Amino acid sequence: MIRLTDEPIRVDDLMSATADPAAGATVLFVGMTRDNNEGRNVDRLEYEAYPGMAERELERIADEASKRWPVAKIAIVHRIGVVPIGEASVAISASSGHRGDAFEAARFTIDRLKEVVPIWKKEFFEGGAVWIGDQAGKEGIWKNEGDLPSE
């Protein structure tokens, strides 16, 4: 299960999607929208994706995690659109024979997702709004360059 959705994420669906009789551990990571960031009181967050490419990159990350660890199954769901405070914006479930691999695979998946998947987050706070990361410098990610982690 790899998808974008504009509806609330139901984590039970990810648990079901990664259920496997050979898996002794499932690690579920849920990213939540927080009411504060860098000293600002955040009202809500809004996510925008490049559909197609975002799903393709998510598939690629899941494949990569499955090659690096003996994972049974991986599910990734990312919410798009306005997400009120205190709700899930992203959820990842990884099942494996043993917990160590499940933890590692889930950690890798969320870290990599935040580096490469074309999904943007806009933070609305008291008195304004900002696209997170927009203040970064001029150098972009180019394929096969150091800026895009190879692992």
Added chain:
Amino acid sequence: MKVQILFFASLRERTGQKSMEHEISPGTTAADLLEQLRRDLPAMTSAGRISLAVNEEYCEPTQELHDGDEIALIPPVSGGQ
């Protein structure tokens, strides 16, 4: 040759459009296009970091563009700790 350029997030807001057609000359690379856009679009001259994807794949700066390519300008992705 014509390519389709897609704008997202801060770039969509800055330029006031989701996409546009753009004429390029043969041999134009991804890096050339980005340089042209930064120069020609006032909204982009002050834009920060931008990556390019060609037909839904991150590309190398030296990649040559072709007629009909879909070029996405990708500002920094969501990040967060």
